[in-house]
Every structure is written in C-alpha cells, then in structure tokens.
C-alpha cells in the first residue's frame with residue numbers, strides 16, 4: 001500500500017484523530033481510591049501521605065521518601081536540604097526541563113550548564129568535570145527520557161571534592177542501572193507525579209534518600225520550616241512548635257497520595273508496556289535510515305518516559321522543523337524535549353550565551369519526541385511508524 005501524498009500537502013493523514021505524545025491512564029480503582037479518601041475525613045497530611053511514602057520506599061529501595069506538592073518543589077527541597085545557597089554553583093545538563101536549573105536559582109545559587117552526550121542526551125561526565133569550580137556544591141544529573149545517567153562516572157569526576165551527585169529522576173521512575181532501581185542510585189533523587197509522568201497524582205513530587213537527617217530536613221522544609229519537639233511540647237503544653245528555617249507549604253494532600261498509591265500499583269505493568277512500544281519502534285526505525293532513536297547505556301533498563309528520535313539532516317531535503325510539522329499534519333502528537341535551558345529569554349537576560357555546548361545544542365536541532373504511553377494500542381504505535389516512514393520517504397534526498 002503506497003502512503004499517498006503528505007497530509008501537510010493536502011493528502012489524507014495517517015490518523016483521523018491526534019495521538020498525544022503522553023497521557024495518563026485512570027482506571028476504576030484510581031477513582032475508588034480518591035472517593036474513599038474524600039469520605040475518610042482526611043483531606044491533607046493524613047494516613048495516605050505515610051502510606052504513599054512507604055510504598056515509594058518499597059518501589060525504589062530507598063530508606064526514606066518525602067512527598068511534596070510537585071517535582072519542582074522536590075528539586076527545591078533537595079537542594080535546600082543539601083545546604084545550597086547564595087554564591088554556590090549547581091551543575092545541571094543543558095537539555096532538561098527548566099525546573100532542574102530553576103531550583104538552584106530559587107536558593108540564590110547559580111546553575112552551570114554541562115553539555116550532554118548527543119547519542120543519549122544524558123549529562124556528559126567530562127563536561128561536568130570541566131564545569132566544576134571551588135564554588136560547585138552539587139551536580140544534578142537528569143535521567144533523560146527514562147534511563148539513569150552514569151552516576152559512577154559523575155562520582156569519579158567529582159573525586160575528592162565535596163560535591164553532591166544528585167538525580168532529577170522525574171523521567172525514570174521504574175528504571176534501573178546495574179540492577180539498582182532509580183531512587184537508590186544517587187544520594188538524593190527527585191520524582192514528579194504530573195499526569196504525563198509514570199505515576200500520576202494530578203500534581204505531586206517526592207525526594208528519596210538513604211539519609212534520615214536529610215529526610216527530616218525536607219519534611220521541615222515542606223511545612224514552613226516548622227518542627228515540633230515532642231518533649232518540649234509535652235512540657236510547654238500542646239501548642240508548642242518552632243519555626244527553625246524559612247520553609248514553604250509544599251505539602252501533598254491525602255487526595256493526591258491516594259491516587260498516587262493506586263497508580264503506583266500499576267507502575268511495573270505500565271513501564272513494561274512503555275518498553276514494549278519502544279521495542280516496536282526500535283525494530284521499525286532500524287529500517288529507516290536517517291531516523292535514529294537515542295541510545296540506552298549498557299547496564300541500564302529504560303522506563304521510556306519519552307521516545308526521542310534524531311533526524312539526520314544529511315538524509316533529508318528538509319530540517320527538523322518541516323519534519324515535525326509534517327508528522328503533526330499526519331495527526332501524530334510529536335513534541336520536542338527540550339529547548340536548551342540557557343536559550344530561554346530569562347536565562348539570556350541572566351547573561352548565559354548560546355554556542356558553548358556543541359553536543360546538546362547540535363542535538364536540539366535534530367530531536368523529535370514521538371508518542372509513548374501505556375494506554376496506546378499496538379495500532380497507535382504502528383500509526384506512528386507509518387507516519388515516520390511516510391514523511392521520511394517523501395523528504396528523502
């Protein structure tokens with residue numbers, strides 16, 4: 001069957017309706033869990049918070065999990081617990097969601113962008129090493145697209161310096177590296193429960209760590225910096241509490257935690273389904289020259305938050321922009337993850353200059369994110385493949 005003319009040139013699109021790039025799946029168990037909590041009398045900071053934190057520890061192998069109101073709050077709490085403050089530097093990858101870098105700015109610290117490996121879009125340990133100064137206090141690696149960064153190489157790059165190696169694991173819940181689950185690999189790891197992520201709670205986030213003191217610090221931070229010392233509370237009367245630091249209201253409600261708990265039960269099955277779709281894509285695109293999926297590092301399992309391909313300009317008469325527009329016209333909900341963070345006007349105004357990161361800035365010109373989510377059918381995935389093949393054939397040099 002010949003595909004016919006491109007939809008962008010007036011042909012019939014591969015699909016009649018738009019296939020989104022990511023989407024939550026909500027089932028009856030999720031609805032019941034939320035309804036039960038609504039009837040329980042606890043709307044916020046009740047038993048579901050504790051239960052969700054325990055379940056997150058089980059899912060990640062971490063000793064402590066602290067839930068907060070979203071993934072950005074998790075990054076903020078993580079860096080605050082590590083003592084990051086004004087005049088400190090935090091190294092983050094060039095290609096990530098802006099929140100990774102913004103969290104450093106919230107604390108008055110300076111984000112320093114390291115380049116990424118163009119084949120994986122993971123932070124390049126050599127570039128991170130070159131970016132270190134005596135002000136560097138932390139590296140926040142991003143488990144881009146769903147696979148862990150190379151934390152051993154990052155720790156080697158840090159050497160004897162006192163620099164924390166941390167994980168923005170918002171893409172990689174359910175993945176592992178050398179058998180160690182994400183959430184237990186770095187000293188601290190952040191998660192997001194936004195609807196496009198692997199566990200949807202509406203909004204929500206968490207930080208996992210093995211360190212009880214850091215966990216306690218983040219619990220204080222999420223509740224206005226307030227602690228209650230139980231002995232003094234008993235002595236002074238039940239009203240006693242003290243605000244010890246400037247915290248925030250970053251609490252996550254029991255309603256969100258009930259949904260998160262219910263969703264967490266399906267995490268293994270949902271990640272397995274994402275991997276199945278990814279294998280289908282890998283197999284198909286092996287036969288489409290000029291369309292290359294990101295590489296997964298040896299030792300990693302990939303939880304495929306997103307499925308990114310690079311369009312090699314040597315093979316096509318058009319660039320990524322036209323390729324992207326043509327796929328959209330075929331009703332494939334493609335996206336781009338991400339624009340290099342220092343290119344955003346806010347960062348430009350802070351003085352960051354373009355052109356210092358050949359790996360990531362080059363890759364940015366070639367990347368397209370294809371739909372991948374557990375509720376997609378094999379037919380949906382085959383539509384994506386047919387659309388990519390159709391557009392590649394029409395634009396091939």
Ligand SMILES: *Cc1c(COP(=O)(O)O)cnc(C)c1O
Nearest residue numbers: 070071072097099170192193194
């Ligand atoms: C989603 C995401 C965040 C932020 O999470 P929110 O819950 O939306 O605040 C941070 N970093 C990365 C890499 C993300 O994908």
